[in-house]
Amino acid sequence: MASVERTAYPRFKRTISSRELHEAFTPGPSEVAWARGKARPAEHVLALVVLLKSFQKLGYFPDLAEVPEPVVEHVRGLLGMGEEVEPVHDSARTLRHHRTVVRERLGVVCDKERAREVASKALYEAVQTKDNPADLINVALEKLVKERLELPGYTTLDEMCASIRTEVNEEFFARIVARIDEAGREQLLGLLRVPVGGRSRFDELKRPAKAPSVAHLREHLAHLAKLELLGLTARWLEGVPPGKVEHFAGQAKVLDAAEVSKIGVVKRLALLACLLHMAKVRARDELVTMMCKRMASVTKKAKEDLEKIHAQHRAQSERLIAVLGEVLEAAKEAVGFDGDSVTLPFAPRKRNGVHAKCGKAVLEKLEAAGGLAKLSEEHELVSAHHGDNYFPLMWRHFKSHRKVLLDLTGALTVVATSTDSTVLEAVEFCQAMRNRTGAWVPMTYTVTKDDGTKVTKTVSAEFASQMWQRILFDKTRPGRISRRHFESCTLFYLVQELRSGDVAVVGSESYANLYDELLPWEECEPLMAEYCEQAGLPASASEFTAALKQKLTAVAAKVDAGYPDNADLTIDQASGKMVLTPRKGKDRRRSAQDLEAEILRRLPEWSLLDVLARTAYWIQWWRHFGPASGSDPKIRNKLARYCWTVFTYGTNAGPAQVARHMRNQMSVHEISLAGNQHITAEKLNAASADVIDMFIQLDLAHVWGDVGKAGIDGSQVDTWENNLLAESHIRYGGYGGLCLRHVSDTYIALFSHFVPCGMWEAVYLFEGLLRNQSEVTVDIVHGDTQAQNLPVFGLAHMLGVELLPRIRNWKDLTFYRVSPTVKYRHIDPLFGDPEKDVINWQLIENHWPDLMRVVLSIREGRLSSSALLRRLGNESRRNRIYQAYRELGRVIRTIVLLRFLSEPELRESIQSMTNKVEAFHKFSNWLMFASDVIQDNDPVHQEKIIKFNELLANCLIFHTAVDITKVVNDLIDEGWEVDPVDLATISPYITCKTRRFGTWHLDTEPPDGQAVGQLRLAA
Structure with a gap:
């Protein structure tokens, strides 16, 4: 198996x-x-x-x-x-x-019967939620080790796993199929029929959404409607764990209709039911995402229109102001304005005469400027878009989307995650009024309940801002509301609430109810003590808050006391102006440059395929690849096939182009089959973890990190691996950077991608850290400037990780005080308003259970990144999780900012990490030489391409480190005095010794030597 x-x-x-x-x-x-x-x-x-x-x-x-x-x-x-x-x-x-x-x-203890009993129990428990045989065996191994039992032979565990897995899965298959009626079975099997000259409907289940145009929205909405007609999958799969459903769907997804038709009928129906269910879930997610994008586009266009109107009306505004000036001048002359006051005769007749003279002068000026009618029209036009109110302009862009967006909200089942459901009631009102044509409609409407009874309701617009309400209501039309503007307003706020998680979509994954995904508090309590110990957190709310308060107080006091000695930071106490002087970077020694030149001269040349084959033989990273069922791959020469696949997709060349250059070594079908059916993003993560774990065993990796320790003087050089950070996660949606890892007291390099996009980056990063398959543990995470999002700082702290992003705009960030009464002698201008920019310690303590539920749910795999992203990335007055993490983030970010201003070493470390990230961007781009654009619109395929590129980069960097080690050993044998400080400045991002082009041939003969990476440096 x-x-x-x-x-x-x-x-x-x-x-x-x-x-x-x-x-x-x-x-x-x-x-x-x-x-x-x-x-x-x-x-x-x-x-x-x-x-x-x-x-x-x-x-x-x-x-x-x-x-x-x-x-x-x-x-x-x-x-x-x-x-x-x-x-x-x-x-x-x-x-x-x-x-x-x-x-x-x-x-x-050596007890074979006891070992079989323990392993069997562990396998039965694990197979309820897991399906991959390797994962199941790993669970049994962990349980055996905890029980202090000698491990049985591998074949024993493999046979037990195969037997138990088959038994449990067949029970699931039978349970699912028993709930499907004859009509449902016929519809599912009909998906596999291939019409003459066409494609089966089975392929439609796997298609991704297209660009969010109106036409594509209609098309995808019709796609979801067709899927809904195929059967009640939620009822069929009731009681089946979500993990099993996803795995069964994954097995079907990588096959074509002909291959699925060869599977037994019961299993075939169950797999199709799971794939259909996941297709519905995915379609709902994609439709909501498309709606969010369309409303974002409508909002953007309205803002652009407002800017154009402001530009167009600028001349009219200036003309109206000029007319007003002329009117004022005429009025001054008529009333005898002397510069300070107006002198008016006391006699009523004379006074009336002055008024008449003034009015005549004003009217003359107004008439000369075009007359009251024209001036009034210009005034209404200019004042209609006074300020930044672009909401009245949304309807012109919304009306073309109106029908499909209302159809979409009607097709989805949307629920509120709090007691406030005013937005959903507004959606209900829009549905009730969608066939009305009047511009102003009554605020009362009638809905029909499921039992047939009719209920009259009155819609409320209290969720809308004052700017919206100005255009929704008219004093001359009491009890009525502007239908058009209310529709665009409702969709505007619905999108906001979907993003923040205040509204959830039933049957969705990315837009599901976060609170349903969180572990219940009763399940969290037994896990608290162990997790808090691992993460280094106090195990109670009061202790947690007290520790944070004490740390912020201590750091602020230390920075304030050390300000006179801080030559880099200057604060003008009178004006509050702050200046942080940057330090000049350190130059490399001449001996380091000579060493690098000699190493580059001696390094051998390799093709990318040679590098992949040699690392595959040494590390066997390809062992994670195989069919979705978990069985062993039944292909010839697995090492060669998987090396070709990684090369094909890692360079983004594609199967067709690679096959053309291979001298008939492998076909397009063979390459694409391995890439589509045998390899997933998770398997690529595991392969990269193998390369990482092998890399940290190299002596050179530790030389790169140990400069400045154990008596080695690193004060005169900025080493390549100085103060390295930790990260292992998916690079999502773009090119990423070098990620480095801090292991206990040794700094180690790790190669992984991430896109520096703030909140998205951080959430996926942290999920990757918790699911990290490498042996390396994480202490520090560096990010780009956008990673300064407050909830991200709070989440990092709860995960036991120190977040140290690049801080460019520190002057614009708020430093929060411990209490309103705290003042500082030197650094007080750094902090915000004592009345409002103060930490709410009670909020953190009250919501400590919510903080813990989130991190424990992430660790247990119950909470997805997308759901967490919506909760922490979008502010909401009803989102207590956001509020708690934001308040915690204020504490942690203030501490980091204070350290950043007072510790030059920390600033240098952060800058060093930024440089390494940017260097890795360039290195990974160089490897993706076939094309830097991913043509496929499927996000799953996009992620895999990026992961392939990451694995290719990891293998090349590891191979280069091995070659550098051999060259350095040869230099030492020849009498060179290699200083570790010089060696630590040499980067493994070497491209001049790697061949990417030419005839591609893969040599799978085992490389010479068994041990790699041993340096013979003097002690």
Whole structure:
């Protein structure tokens, strides 16, 4: 079912780095003494230590013949034995004795029946929500390790997994099919029929939405209506976990109609039902997204119209002002204005004469300017669009979308996530009045309930702003409302509430009710203590708030006290003007430049295909790829096929173009089949994680990070890996940057993409961190300027991660005070208004359960990034989750800003990370040489292309690091004095030694050597 390479079942790696030998296979003094006490002959002592270290690494006893020779040599050398000593056992009795004493020392039990029982129970529980065999086996392995049981053989676990998975899935299939009537079955099977000269309706289930034009909106709305007619999938799939539904749908999605037709009838119907259900969910998401985009376009065009009107009316405004000036001058002369006051005769007759004279003069001026009628018309035209009120102009752009948008709101089931449902009642009113043609309609309307009774309601516009209400109502038309403007107003606010999550769409995923996706508080409470300990957070609301308050107070006091010594920051106490002087970057030493030139001269040239093949052999990153069912791929030469696929999509060349240059080595169908059916974004993430984990084992990676530590002087050079950050997540919708990772006290490089787009970036980034499959842990995340979103800072803190974005506009950001009474001697001008820019500590403490529910739901996989994005990316007065995370973010961002102004090292680190991100942008673009435009409109395919490019970049950087290591070792052998400080300045983003063009040929012969990445630097 699943090969061992695709699971976490422990085994010896094909290549073992020197760092791994040191960390995993080095016996301690107590272990050596224990082994010498349990065995006497040198061969037995060596065998016992090898078994001990192997069991610690694997969890089971391998045959001594299977232990890699580098491991045996490493242990033999540490024991001080000669090369003639081999790890052997004289008899089976000695072997059994050695295994027994190892188990006793490690506290592990060898109980095969108990192991089968534990594994079986774990598999039954996991298969209810998971489906991939490799994932299921990994769950069983984790449970066995926790129970301190010796791992059974892999074939035992594989057979158990296959049996239990088949049994449970067949139960799900039978349950689903039993709920489908004969008509529904006929409709589902009819999807697979291919008409003559056409395509099956099965393909329609998989099509993505097009650009959000009016025509495409109508088309996609009709598509959803057709899907709804195919069956009540929500009823069919009731009780089936969402994860299983998605996996079953995924299996069907990667197949064509002919391939699905070959599956057994029961399974075929169940897979089609799941695919149909997910197609409906996706169509609803896409329709709402298209509506949001159309309303955004309508709003944008109205704003542009307002700007044009302002420009056009500027001359008219100036003319009206000039007329007013002439009128005033005439009035001055008529009333005898002396510059300070008006002198009027006291006699009523004379006074009336002055008034008459003044009125005559004013009328003459008005008549000369065009007359009252024309001036009044110009005044109404100019004053109609006074200020920034563009709302009256929305209707002209909205009317062409009116019918399809009202159809859309009628086709979707929309519910409020709070007690305020005024916007939904407005939508109901618009539906009731959609066939009316009058400009002004009564505010009362009648709706028919499900039971046939009619109810009269009165619509309210209290959700609309004052600017909207000015155009919605007319004092001369009491009880009536402007139908046209109210429709555009209602859709305007509906989109806002959909984005913020105050309104949810039933049967949607991206626009589902966030509160339904959150873990119930009863399930969160048992997880609290463990999570808070892992994330370094206090485990109660009061302690959490007190710790934040104390930290902000301490940091502000420290910065205030250190201001006189801060030569970079200047604050004018009188004017409040602030200046932060940048520091000059450090120059590279001449010796570093010479070393880099020599390394570049000696580096060998490789083609991209050579790089992929060699890294695939060393790391076996391709092991994660395979059919959606989880079975092993049934293709010839899997390594070659997957290398070609990564090259094809990573360079964005496409299967057709690559096949033309391959000398008939592989067909277009073979490449596209692997890319479409065997590889997903999640599998590409896992492959990249393998490359990352292997990279951190290289000595060179640690040299890049260890400058300035352990006695190495790094003060005179800005090292390539200085103060590196942590990140592992999907790069969504664009080109990304180098992401680096901080591991315990060592700085390590990681290659991953992200698009620097603020809120979107951060939410997907954090979800990726929690789902990170690499062995590297995360402490620090760097982002672009847009990552300064307040809720993002709060979310990062709750995840136990320090967010350090690039801070360009720090003068425009608000520093929040601990309390209104707190004043600072030197840095007080940095902080906002003492009356309003103060942290609301009570809000944070009251909503601490909401803060915890969100992060625990993310960790448990219950909350999607899209749903979280809408809640944290759009402000709402009813969104208590947004309010809580925003208030927490004010605390954390203020602390970061204070550190940024007072710590030059932090500013240099952030700038260094920004430079590395931009360098990786250029590097990844260079690899996508076929085209930098993704032609497919499907976001799933777009994400995969970006992930392919990321994996290709990871492999090339890792391979370059291995080549640099070999060159440096050769230089040392020749007598070069290689300074680690100089070596740390050399970037692996080297392109001049990589061939991208020419005839493409893949050599899958194993590369020479077994161990890679060991440097021979002087201590």
